[in-house]
Amino acid sequence: MRRPRSSRILPLVLLVLVSACRRPSRDAEQDAGTPRGPVATLTLKGSDTLVILGQRWAEQYMKAHPGARIQVNGGGSGTGIAALLNGTTDIAMASRALQDTERERLRQKHPEGPVEVPVALDGIAFYVHADNPVDTLTLAQLKAIYQGDLTRWKDVGGPDRPITVYSRESSSGTYAFVKERVLQGQDFTERAQTLAGTAAVVNAVSLDPNGLGFGGAAYLRGVKPLKVGAESATAVHLSADSLRTGAYPLARTLSFVLSRPPTGLARNFIDHALTPEGQRTVIDTGYFPVK
Structure with missing residues (x-):
């Protein structure tokens, strides 16, 4: 005996009703975290020196502006500038100035650019293991060590042990800065x-009693920074005062590089970095403010 058509439809109706009850509404999905409307995105790539600072600025900005998504990645200043040239990042983070060839290539892509925006000040610190008795190196001694002419700590007033030399990769702005300013090219x-x-360099030196490394001020934990100067008598530690007075010889500027003048989210994010709050973050991170 065939069942009435209405009896076959009833279970289907009940199933649809149950499914509708279980499915969250569109508003409920949005309230659970799905952004309302289009999401503005911004990508920063480049200097490992600037990564920590860039990430903190990004967290602050996204907290105040939930509709923004900001991604910050390292890889070195050269990598960031290359990404800017091929259009895979909005902002290149750089711990060195643009090279003439990079500047010209960017200008060919965008005649109104490039734009370099200083966002923090830094200095290159040289450091050793905490137990190393050496506390001062001159620029001439650093040059001789990093070129391989001085190979033992006794040559600079330390114990009779070999010097383990640590460096950054060639795409690093820090590497380029030391090559230019310390090794004179x-x-x-x-x-x-x-x-x-x-x-990684700081970690290696912290574990190696014979190690010598270099890097930005914000990373100096678990190692002993050295006084640096043209002469031993004028050598000083890296600090806000020694940078401000010009006594520290290895000062540098940390910058955001753009292919054209910033607008929209890029402009607003840079403005945030340069606010008093943003510059306090510079200090909290271990660098020095530009304002």
Whole structure:
């Protein structure tokens, strides 16, 4: 005996009603975290020195502006500038100035650019293991060590042990800065152990009693920073005062680089970095404000 048509439809109706009860409404989905409307995105890439600071600025900005999504990645200043050239980042983070060839290539892509915005001040610190008795190195001694002419700590007033030289990779702005300002454009010794990221260099030196490394001020934890100067008598530690007075010889500017004048989210984010709050974050991170 065939069942009435209405009896076959009833279970289907009940199933639809149950499914509708279980499915959250569109408003409920949005309230649970789905953004309302289009999401503005911004990408920063480049200097490992600037990564921590960039991430903190991004967290602050996104907290105040839930509709924004800001991604911050490292890889070195050269990597960030290359990404800017090929259009895969909005802002390149740089711990060195643009090279003439980079500037010209960016200008060819966008005649109104490039734009370099200083966002923090820094200095290159050289550091050793906490137990190393050496506390001062001159620029000439650093040059000789990183070129391989001085190879033992006794040559600079320390114990009779070999110097383990640590360096950054060649795409790093920190590497480029040291090559220009300390090695005067000459090559690093082949003995230098190249590591990706300042944090990796700091960690290696903190574990190696014979180690010598360099990097930005914000990473100096678990190692002993050295006084640096043209002469031993004028050598000083990296500090806000020594940067301000010009006594520290290895000062540098940390910058955001854009292919054209910033607008929209990029402009607002940079403005945030330069506010008093943003510059307090510079200090809290271990760098020095530009304002």
